[in-house]
Amino acid sequence: MKETTRQKLIDATFEEVYSHGYQGAALADILKNAGVHKGSMYHYFGSKKEMALVAIQERISTRNFEKYSKILALESGYLRALLTAMKDTKQRDFKRGCPIANIAQEMSNLDEDFNKTMKLLYEEFRRYIKNILDKAVEAKEMQACDTKKMALFITAALEGAILSAKATGNAQDYIDSVEILEEYLRAFSNN
Amino acid sequence: MKETTRQKLIDATFEEVYSHGYQGAALADILKNAGVHKGSMYHYFGSKKEMALVAIQERISTRNFEKYSKILALESGYLRALLTAMKDTKQRDFKRGCPIANIAQEMSNLDEDFNKTMKLLYEEFRRYIKNILDKAVEAKEMQACDTKKMALFITAALEGAILSAKATGNAQDYIDSVEILEEYLRAFSNN
DNA sequence: ATGCTACTTGACCAAATAGTCAAGTAGCAA
DNA sequence: TTGCTACTTGACTATTTGGTCAAGTAGCAT
Numbered sequence: 001m002k003e004t005t006r007q008k009l010i011d012a013t014f015e016e017v018y019s020h021g022y023q024g025a026a027l028a029d030i031l032k033n034a035g036v037h038k039g040s041m042y043h044y045f046g047s048k049k050e051m052a053l054v055a056i057q058e059r060i061s062t063r064n065f066e067k068y069s070k071i072l073a074l075e076s077g078y079l080r081a082l083l084t085a086m087k088d089t090k091q092r093d094f095k096r097g098c099p100i101a102n103i104a105q106e107m108s109n110l111d112e113d114f115n116k117t118m119k120l121l122y123e124e125f126r127r128y129i130k131n132i133l134d135k136a137v138e139a140k141e142m143q144a145c146d147t148k149k150m151a152l153f154i155t156a157a158l159e160g161a162i163l164s165a166k167a168t169g170n171a172q173d174y175i176d177s178v179e180i181l182e183e184y185l186r187a188f189s190n191n
Numbered sequence: 192m193k194e195t196t197r198q199k200l201i202d203a204t205f206e207e208v209y210s211h212g213y214q215g216a217a218l219a220d221i222l223k224n225a226g227v228h229k230g231s232m233y234h235y236f237g238s239k240k241e242m243a244l245v246a247i248q249e250r251i252s253t254r255n256f257e258k259y260s261k262i263l264a265l266e267s268g269y270l271r272a273l274l275t276a277m278k279d280t281k282q283r284d285f286k287r288g289c290p291i292a293n294i295a296q297e298m299s300n301l302d303e304d305f306n307k308t309m310k311l312l313y314e315e316f317r318r319y320i321k322n323i324l325d326k327a328v329e330a331k332e333m334q335a336c337d338t339k340k341m342a343l344f345i346t347a348a349l350e351g352a353i354l355s356a357k358a359t360g361n362a363q364d365y366i367d368s369v370e371i372l373e374e375y376l377r378a379f380s381n382n
Numbered sequence: 383a384t385g386c387t388a389c390t391t392g393a394c395c396a397a398a399t400a401g402t403c404a405a406g407t408a409g410c411a412a
Numbered sequence: 413t414t415g416c417t418a419c420t421t422g423a424c425t426a427t428t429t430g431g432t433c434a435a436g437t438a439g440c441a442t
Contacts, residue, residue, distance in 0.1 A: 019300070019301075020214075020301065021212065021214060021297055021301075023211075023212060023214045023215040024214040024297075024301065095300045096300055097296060097299075097300075100358075101296065101354055101358075102296055102297075104354065104357065104358040105288060105292065105293055105296050105297070105354060105357065105358075106212055106215075106293075106296075106297055108288075108357050108358055108360070109210070109286045109287055109288075109357065110210075110211065110212075110215065115360070118358055119358060119359050119360060122355070122358040122359060123359065149367050149370075149371065150371070152355060152364055152367055152368055153348075153367075153368050153371040153372070155351070155355065156348060156351030156352045156354070156355045156364075156368045157344075157347060157348045157351050158351065159350075159351040159354050159355075160346070160347030160348050160349065160350040160351030160352070160354070161347045161351070163292055163295065163296060163347070163350050163351070163354075164313070164343060164346065164347045164350075166295065166296065166299050166300070167291075167292075167295040167296075167299055167309055167310060167313040168310050168313060168314065169299070169306070169310060173343060173347075176340050176343055176344070177343055177344050177347045179340075180340065180341070180343075180344040181344070184375055
């Protein structure tokens with residue numbers, strides 16, 4: 001299946017923004033990596049910013065969906081699956097960190113459109129976690145609790161753990177942090 | 192006491208970098224806000240990057256020292272003082288977030304010198320927390336535990352909580368996250 | 383007063399930036 | 413075949429970027 005020009009742009013934009021931040025993302029490099037000319041890009045998108053927002057939105061939403069909707073679709077073992085997903089370091093890029101956190105942190109206070117987009121993506125992430133916790137409570141795998149607040153804490157701890165590993169260059173920091181988070185969550189577990 | 196040219200530059204640089212990130216920090220704006228001319232700046236610093244690194248280093252180290260060394264200097268009540276400091280939202284700027292996290296996240300994977308500097312500052316922050324926990328254990332306010340790992344988890348959870356508030360624009364997210372962190376820590380407390 | 387050093391001034395520069403546009407081409411519908 | 417639309421090409425522009433530098437000034441030691 002052939003990749004369209006638009007898709008090539010979205011992929012190259014996401015990579016560039018993920019690696020260098022939005023402000024550090026050079027349009028020239030995006031175009032070079034996509035193999036697309038400038039005028040062509042401006043046919044599909046009105047500006048660098050618009051293209052970046054579309055790329056971020058699409059790519060992160062897809063990733064969240066792929067990662068968490070399959071847990072929600074389980075018949076049981078929600079909490080265990082969530083913990084397994086959290087502890088799976090194979091898919092994580094500790095050099096670059098979490099795309100949501102990166103861009104939210106860079107842009108939330110600088111641009112209203114980025115602010116809105118990243119707020120939605122952050123809340124989407126948090127909602128996935130809350131829904132998984134709700135399923136776990138419903139399935140009696142876990143004590144009833146304030147799942148909204150719990151989901152907030154889990155996402156915060158996860159983002160913080162990823163940042164620790166990025167800041168120190170040590171993936172073990174992520175593993176250690178998540179281990180404590182796991183202990184904390186297991187105290188609510190019925191197994 | 193008169194503010195020297197060098198100090199004016201450091202202060203303006205820190206503010207600009209804190210607000211806009213390093214890549215988004217415009218030298219022209221720093222100079223305008225400092226009221227210093229370009230050639231004068233290049234008398235004190237070799238480059239924008241060098242000046243930014245000095246500003247970040249100095250300002251963040253000072254802030255960490257002011258905030259945590261007075262807790263370490265207490266005779267007792269270490270854990271309580273730490274929790275109080277964590278819950279004190281008056282001094283926090285949730286719009287801009289945490290300077291360490293901001294710059295570490297933006298620059299750690301882009302520049303080796305930033306990487307080194309932010310790693311040191313991050314570790315310094317974590318060491319303050321560990322030392323406070325050690326004092327608390329020593330004073331029997333708290334059960335013996337792996338304070339290094341605990342400090343890692345606390346810093347991660349705090350950074351994540353600040354990011355949550357920044358991403359959603361809701362300071363309550365920080366408060367709620369820290370409340371759970373507090374509950375977790377109180378389980379280790381002897382009071 | 384002289385001379386030295388530390389500092390300041392602001393004009394200048396090359397490179398990179400996002401964005402524009404007129405001219406082209408490919409492919410499809412009539 | 414004609415003509416229309418969707419898309420591509422790449423040269424061009426205005427602005428901003430960090431950085432340079434020669435000329436100047438203030439203040440202090442001799």
